[in-house]
Amino acid sequence: MDVLTSPTPRASRVRGACPSLAAGSSSRLRPSFRPFLVKFGSLPPLRSSLKVSSPISSAEEVEKNDAADLAIWDLTSGTVSLSPLDGRYMQKVKDLRPFFSEYGLIRYRVLVEVKWLQKLSQIPEVVEVPQFSQDAHLFLESIIDNFDITDAIEVKKIEKITNHDVKAVEYFLKQKCKSHLEIAKVLEFFHFACTSEDINNLAHALSLKEALSDVVFPVMVDLCKEISTMAKEHAHIPMLSHTHGQPASPTTLGKEMANFAVRLSERGKAFSKIRILGKFAGAVGNYNAHKVAYPDINWKCIAAEFVQSLGVDFNAYVTQIEPHDYIAELFNNIIQFNNILTDLDRDIWSYISLGYFKQITKAGEIGSSTMPHKVNPIDFENSEGNLCLANAILSALSMKLPISRMQRDLTDSTVLRNLGVGLGYSLLAYKSALQGIKKLQVNESRLNEDLDQTWEVLAEPIQTVMRRHAVPEAYEKLKELTRGREVSKQSIREFTESLDLPEEAKAILLNLTPNSYIGEAEELAKSVDEAVDLVNGFKLP
Numbered sequence: 044m045d046v047l048t049s050p051t052p053r054a055s056r057v058r059g060a061c062p063s064l065a066a067g068s069s070s071r072l073r074p075s076f077r078p079f080l081v082k083f084g085s086l087p088p089l090r091s092s093l094k095v096s097s098p099i100s101s102a103e104e105v106e107k108n109d110a111a112d113l114a115i116w117d118l119t120s121g122t123v124s125l126s127p128l129d130g131r132y133m134q135k136v137k138d139l140r141p142f143f144s145e146y147g148l149i150r151y152r153v154l155v156e157v158k159w160l161q162k163l164s165q166i167p168e169v170v171e172v173p174q175f176s177q178d179a180h181l182f183l184e185s186i187i188d189n190f191d192i193t194d195a196i197e198v199k200k201i202e203k204i205t206n207h208d209v210k211a212v213e214y215f216l217k218q219k220c221k222s223h224l225e226i227a228k229v230l231e232f233f234h235f236a237c238t239s240e241d242i243n244n245l246a247h248a249l250s251l252k253e254a255l256s257d258v259v260f261p262v263m264v265d266l267c268k269e270i271s272t273m274a275k276e277h278a279h280i281p282m283l284s285h286t287h288g289q290p291a292s293p294t295t296l297g298k299e300m301a302n303f304a305v306r307l308s309e310r311g312k313a314f315s316k317i318r319i320l321g322k323f324a325g326a327v328g329n330y331n332a333h334k335v336a337y338p339d340i341n342w343k344c345i346a347a348e349f350v351q352s353l354g355v356d357f358n359a360y361v362t363q364i365e366p367h368d369y370i371a372e373l374f375n376n377i378i379q380f381n382n383i384l385t386d387l388d389r390d391i392w393s394y395i396s397l398g399y400f401k402q403i404t405k406a407g408e409i410g411s412s413t414m415p416h417k418v419n420p421i422d423f424e425n426s427e428g429n430l431c432l433a434n435a436i437l438s439a440l441s442m443k444l445p446i447s448r449m450q451r452d453l454t455d456s457t458v459l460r461n462l463g464v465g466l467g468y469s470l471l472a473y474k475s476a477l478q479g480i481k482k483l484q485v486n487e488s489r490l491n492e493d494l495d496q497t498w499e500v501l502a503e504p505i506q507t508v509m510r511r512h513a514v515p516e517a518y519e520k521l522k523e524l525t526r527g528r529e530v531s532k533q534s535i536r537e538f539t540e541s542l543d544l545p546e547e548a549k550a551i552l553l554n555l556t557p558n559s560y561i562g563e564a565e566e567l568a569k570s571v572d573e574a575v576d577l578v579n580g581f582k583l584p
């Protein structure tokens with residue numbers, strides 16, 4: 044499976060490797076490398092006048108090439124790829140490839156087909172498939188465990204003839220097993236009574252479940268942890284609020300981060316209620332063929348057992364397809380998580396723009412190509428941009444997938460090939476936000492400067508205490524003092540001194556500064572862990 048984590052030349056032949064648009068870069072490649080790219084579809088052929096003299100003509104020869112060539116391959120395939128997820132950002136999202144590449148889909152299909160044959164051998168009434176020996180089971184398991192890119196390519200070759208991607212998997216398995224005497228006798232029971240969707244829906248369910256648990260959730264959790272850590276570290280640091288973009292009652296930096304940590308972790312908790320569903324009920328969901336072939340078997344029970352044995356919840360009421368409602372529910376929750384993160388990205392962008400955060404600089408890095416002084420908030424901008432793409436794709440999938448004409452149409456097939464794209468843009472956005480957060484440095488003097496210049500924020504507590512002590516027209520008096528006027532520490536103090544208030548109340552007001560007028564913000568931020576439960580990470584049920 045490792046082969047999919049780096050785009051080796053052979054991997055590029057599987058569906059999913061994008062053909063190039065970037066013809067212009069071709070003539071700068073090392074001569075030995077270029078013909079390979081042409082051969083496998085990553086570059087258009089050169090005009091004859093540009094042809095290099097000693098071309099390498101086969102994949103085998105290229106594979107013998109040195110590590111430097113492969114490094115160039117990495118760089119080159121990234122530079123010419125159509126999709127930025129497979130190009131510029133490949134390193135950040137490549138962990139999703141084993142699950143959502145076409146290789147991944149074929150591998151999961153192989154797994155489901157093999158497990159179904161094994162299950163049939165355990166049903167006593169299916170006498171034609173006797174209990175497999177341990178050797179036969181081991182042989183079948185090894186097909187799953189040792190599945191590699193060569194196998195995937197073999198399936199693709201068969202698909203070229205069948206023009207049916209699932210049938211190609213069945214033929215591949217028959218081919219693979221015909222050398223095993225015991226299994227060879229029951230080859231016709233591969234894909235027995237199945238429609239392709241029986242295989243596909245479970246393959247997609249497994250890829251989603253495993254990719255989320257192994258790759259996406261851990262990064263979401265890291266993000267929440269990082270934000271809660273900020274909440275606790277900066278719990279006590281006062282910050283001017285900006286409702287409507289205007290100076291408003293102070294908060295603390297930590298408390299604002301705590302809000303995000305809690306919101307994001309609530310979305311995380313919601314995953315535990317979303318059941319990943321699977322069907323295995325044949326061509327139109329009623330076990331029609333099954334019942335004719337073996338009338339005495341309780342096929343619904345067998346299907347439920349089989350689906351659950353793969354770690355997927357059973358959906359009994361289906362057409363040809365599992366209706367994908369759970370994918371919509373799952374993606375809607377991710378969309379909400381992404382929306383909250385967009386809100387955080389924009390807030391941090393704004394705080395950086397106000398100077399409340401500085402960003403740690405790295406020698407050699409450039410901020411602006413023309414304004415040498417700049418340190419731009421590019422990580423948060425990258426995150427926001429990719430969240431926009433992620434949500435566009437995830438919501439397109441969530442709106443489309445639950446709709447299929449009558450007992451099925453095939454529109455979902457091509458759409459489902461993009462599950463990893465929506466999650467890929469999400470993962471990239473999470474990683475960019477994390478990268479940005481790690482560079483942040485609080486600029487306390489700048490925060491204090493703003494607080495020091497906005498003594499008018501004390502108008503709210505003064506008028507509230509005046510109202511408590513029944514001073515008439517409290518609000519109106521403070522409005523007269525502060526609205527649209529220059530307000531200083533001095534003018535606020537003089538006003539407070541002049542009030543007809545009990546001495547104790549007055550002393551409290553005179554002690555108040557914009558820095559100390561933060562309510563319970565510090566305590567709320569410090570106790571963020573009570574509201575954010577990340578110990579067990581995010582989990583599907």
Ligand SMILES: O=C(O)C[C@H](Nc1ncnc2c1ncn2[C@@H]1O[C@H](COP(=O)(O)O)[C@@H](O)[C@H]1O)C(=O)O
Nearest residue numbers: 206207208209237238239240363451453456457458
């Ligand atoms: O089990 C069956 O096949 C039943 C059949 N329904 C189908 N169900 C699932 N896959 C099918 C179906 N039909 C075609 N194909 C094959 O799907 C592939 C579609 O390719 P793409 O649009 O690139 O995603 C592409 O490989 C297609 O050949 C029906 O008639 O109801």
